[in-house]
Amino acid sequence: MVPKPIPLLPAKPLAATNNISGFRVRPGLFLLNGANVVPGGVSFTIHSINATYCELCLFRRTQQEPFAILPFPDNFRIGNTFSMIVFDLDIYEIEYAYRMDGPNDPDRGLLFDKTKYLLDPYARAVTGQSIWGVNQTPGCSYHARVVEDIFDWGDFHDPHLPFRDMIIYETHVRGFTQHPSSGVKHPGTFEGLLEKLPYLLELGVNTVELMPIFEFDEMADERIVDGRQLLNYWGYNTVCFFAPNTSYTATPEFNHEGTQLKHLIRTLNEHGIEVILDVVVNHTAEGNEQGPFFSFKGLDNNIYYMLTPDGKYYNFSGVGNTLNCNHPVVRQFILDCLRYWVVEYRVDGFRFDLASILGRDTDGAPLSEPPLLESLAFDPILGRVKLIAEAWDAGGLYQVGSFPSWNRWAEWNGKYRDDLRCFLKGDGGLAWAAVQRITGSADLYPPSQRQNASVNFLTCHDGFTLYDLYSYDVKHNEANGWGNTDGANDNNSWNCGVEGDTTDPEVLALRDRLMKNAFAVLLCSRGTPMFLAGDEFANTQFGNNNAYCQDNEISWLDWSRLENHQDLFHFVSQMIAFRKAHPIIRGETAPARCGWPSVSLHNGAAWNAKMDEQTRQIGVLFTGRNQDDTADDLILLAVNSHWEAHWQGLPELPSGLRWSLVLHTACPDPFAAGPLFSGNGLQMGPRSVAVFHAVSGRS
Secondary structure (H helix, E strand, O other): OOOOOOOOOOOOOOOOOEEEOOEEEEEOOOOOOEEEEEOOEEEEEEEOOOOOEEEEEEEEOOOOOOOEEEEOOHHHEEOOEEEEEEEOOOOOOEEEEEEEEOOEEHHHOEEOOOOOOEOOOOOOOEOOOOOOOOOOOOOOOOOEOOOOOOOOOOOOOOOOOOHHHOOEEEEOHHHHHOOHHHOOOOOOOHHHHHHOHHHHHHHOOOEEEEOOOEEEOOOOOOEEEOOEEEOOOOOOOEEEEEEEOHHHOOOOOOOOOOHHHHHHHHHHHHOOOEEEEEEOOOOOOOOOOOOOOOOHHHHHHHHHEOEOOOOOEOOOOOOOOOEOOOOHHHHHHHHHHHHHHHHHHOOOEEEEOOHHHHHEOOOOOEOOOOHHHHHHHHOOOOOOOEEEEOOEOOOOOEOOOOOOOOOOEEEEOHHHHHHHHHHHOOOOOOHHHHHHHHOOOOOOOOOOOOOOOEEEEOOOOOOOOHHHHOOOOOOOOHHHOOOOOOOOOOOOOOOOOOOOOOOOHHHHHHHHHHHHHHHHHHHOOOOEEEEEOOHHHOOOOOOOOOOOOOOOOOOOOOOHHHHHOHHHHHHHHHHHHHHHHOHHHHOOOOOOOOOOOOEEEOOOOOOOOOOOOOOOEEEEEEEEEOOOOOOEEEEEEEEEOOOOOEEEEOOOOOOOEEEEEEEEOOOOOHHHOHHHOOOOEEEEOOOEEEEEEEEEOOO
């Protein structure tokens, strides 16, 4: 017998059970944090372990005094969670915040103050932040908005690029297009970045890593130095972890915040470009004892922050406070945050700023198996997103090669940056280290233990641009207002004989060659390559290696340099295409039929693996099967970092193959050198890189 279907009951609107301050209310959705729209109302949910009292404050748009205050009744609390549905709200006209009461004992880290308005940690949008560089509510508290999700993802498909196939392009949303030379309609915004999609496709990158886009306060620590307004431009001072930076939108998105960012992510993904967010979950904009008080300090200060025994703030972040990441409450909060960005914004991965903090215990001690890192590694929602650690912090913990992994975490390989910078400018004693970095840093990440762990880079937002790396011996951060004391001193840079700008054609030619050398080596190294936006057309920060506060031409990309450095741009684009065409560069493939090892050394001469303190010439041969698995693919990268020319011998190929010269940076047009090459060796110019490819034909 076929059972009769059970009829569905008609949906009933939620019914109010109380009246508070003239509003119909009822207990809310305790399992849904933040403000969530429900039939006829909004559910407001917040939790605190130590709070004894909580009230919801409702504001009219742009007003700083609440028009209604709704205390949570005792029966609207379960455990440590307060939740209330408020009916008949016009969500387009209201803003909200909380006030909490509880013990105030600073020595124990308890700072409850029932007079302070508190920003919802789970707020989807923060008010008063939508105009960049303008403090719209000076001296006032942060409020949150109720957000309705109206975005239609349609038939959405993530690219899901393998780690080894990624080519990461790190950029700042505002700085990418804010310069007048960018030529976009919406400079400094998500829309402006999207207008540059044709450029990104021509360049060939397939992953964009966005510097912080969580809501931050660029007005924090605003200063005037030499008549120039300095802001917190980079954004490493999170105000709210669930809210996108509304000043990055081209037009206001009242109550629909995030729509333009979602459009950007979906469109990039549709064109095969993944989006990684640089997330700052190690500290907040509340700072130390002298910092502002607007959210976590008034909720559970002694839980959310690492505190010393006398209630002060540990400062492993270098900017005042440190999130207590491995406390169960904070761990859950961070997990909720990342899950939200994956589900609601479909981001493809996260780069974690000062990630070693995420592995510290509640007292700051490093943990061998940090619960937070383990939770993120095995979380089912995060199961296919990229997790990339900046494996150090401001407290001196340096974990490159030893960051807890579970074979899920990749690392910014700071040793790749340091070793290759030194080797490429001609320092002695670095040949062995250079070979290790180029071949995948097996000394740091044994393939049998850690796969796809190394993110290789020579430049990033923090430090010199590539052009400045070969234009300045020392940093020039005077414009930051700290007497040039800020920023790193160990840059491993070289000015090629002249500090800063010059018209000397020999110096300019050398700098151009060194930049091409850097890109050739980076894009022929095993591991995931990453470079800083603008390096492909020699963008400069005028020697500033810590431009965190420079919202001006120091940090903005000057697109006029693209026209002046077209040859460099085309070189980088061709190198990216070459990397994509040869999987053996990106990682091991099926063994080559010729029987040669997958990696071998030819340092100046065929099969020569000898290296000493004077070695400044290396040759690395990658062998395996080609993209279609139809033939052997043999690629040899030769690097001569010496200031003199040297012969590079090539191994004798099996019958039917000959060596083709793909590029030689000693030539004015590196990719045009190939047709002139014939034989089993090349006289490499001073400070040059050559790439050879075995092709069919007679030698």
